[in-house]
Every structure is written in structure tokens, then in C-alpha cells.
Amino acid sequence: MIELKEFAVPRRNTDVMKRCPELQDLSREHHTALKLALHLKRAVASGDEAQVEAACAHVRTVFDKELLPHFREEEQCLLPCLESAGGSAVVARTLIEHRTLQRLVRELEIPDPEILLRFAELMAEHVRFEERELFAAAENLLGRETLARVLRHSDRAA
Numbered sequence: 001m002i003e004l005k006e007f008a009v010p011r012r013n014t015d016v017m018k019r020c021p022e023l024q025d026l027s028r029e030h031h032t033a034l035k036l037a038l039h040l041k042r043a044v045a046s047g048d049e050a051q052v053e054a055a056c057a058h059v060r061t062v063f064d065k066e067l068l069p070h071f072r073e074e075e076q077c078l079l080p081c082l083e084s085a086g087g088s089a090v091v092a093r094t095l096i097e098h099r100t101l102q103r104l105v106r107e108l109e110i111p112d113p114e115i116l117l118r119f120a121e122l123m124a125e126h127v128r129f130e131e132r133e134l135f136a137a138a139e140n141l142l143g144r145e146t147l148a149r150v151l152r153h154s155d156r157a158a
Contacts, residue, residue, distance in 0.1 A: 022147035023135050026078075029070050030127040036062060037127075040120035044113045056111040059119065063105045071098045074130075077150045078138060085141040090134045097126045 019027045036059065043055035074094065083091045104119040138147060 019131075019135065020139050020144050020147065022144055022151055023138065026070065026074070026151070027131065027135065029066070030131055033067065033070075033123055033127050037120040037124040040116055040123075044117045044120070049111075052113045052116060053111045056108040056116055059116070060105055060108055063101075067101070071102075073151070074098075078147075081142055081146060081150050082134075082138055087134075087137045087141050090137045094130065094134055097122065097129070101126065 040055050040059060043051040046052075075098065079091045079094060101119065101122060104115055104122065107115050108119065142150075
């Protein structure tokens with residue numbers, strides 16, 4: 001998990017979404033991604049080149065260690081089932097955004113505050129989309145039993 005306690009994301013009771021237990025691990029990872037996006041936005045806002053460079057390096061590491069495995073679980077386990085159940089539109093958007101985030105993080109090999117900000121903004125928007133639309137569609141179209149079967153939480157560390 002990413003430890004960014006100094007960049008806590010304020011939460012209001014109205015922002016808390018009830019999530020079925022089968023999606024809670026992915027949902028918790030989304031909260032971590034939102035904290036990362038806030039950290040990146042603050043680095044850009046600082047105007048400090050060293051902070052931007054450090055943030056670019058940090059996001060590349062976190063992307064490889066945490067975000068790619070998260071994307072992989074969604075793409076290999078959740079999205080195929082959801083598409084088969086009629087969720088093509090949310091699946092397509094999810095895949096497009098995953099690829100865009102992957103492209104942006106590759107571009108950050110050369111630190112650039114504009115690209116870093118674009119990555120942070122898309123990451124925050126993407127997380128909110130998945131929480132509000134993708135996961136809602138998964139709960140409605142697949143149900144808890146199917147979600148429990150396709151999301152093999154014991155295999156996530158692999």
C-alpha cells in the first residue's frame with residue numbers, strides 16, 4: 001500500500017459508497033490511488049522541479065507495483081464477465097483509460113509537470129468512474145456470487 005498520510009483525502013459521509021464485499025479490496029485500492037493523485041497534484045502545484053522529479057519517479061514505481069496488478073485483475077477477471085453480461089460500454093471506457101494511464105506513466109520517464117498533472121487528473125477521474133459506474137454495473141449485472149467466483153482475492157498477491 002502507498003503510505004501518504006500527510007496527503008490524506010478528505011472524506012464526507014455523503015462520499016462513502018457501500019460496496020459489496022467482493023469488490024471492497026479493489027475499492028480500497030482506489031482510495032489509495034486517489035491519495036496518490038492528490039500527492040502528484042500537490043507536487044505539480046509546488047512548482048518545485050525536484051518535487052516534480054521525485055513525484056514522477058514515485059508514480060512510475062507505484063504504477064508498476066500496485067496499479068498494474070490492479071488493472072490486470074480488473075482486465076483478466078472482472079471485465080470479460082462484465083462484457084458478456086452486457087456491460088460493453090463501461091468495459092470499453094475502462095480499457096481506454098487503463099491504456100491512457102499506462103502511456104502517460106511511460107512518458108513520465110522524462111519528468112514533465114504537465115504530463116504528471118494529466119496523469120493525476122485522469123487517475124482521479126478514472127477511479128471515480130470505476131466506483132460510480134463500473135462497480136455499480138458489476139454488482140447489478142453479475143451479482144455477488146459471480147463476483148466472488150471471478151475475483152480470486154487469494155491470488156491477488158501473485
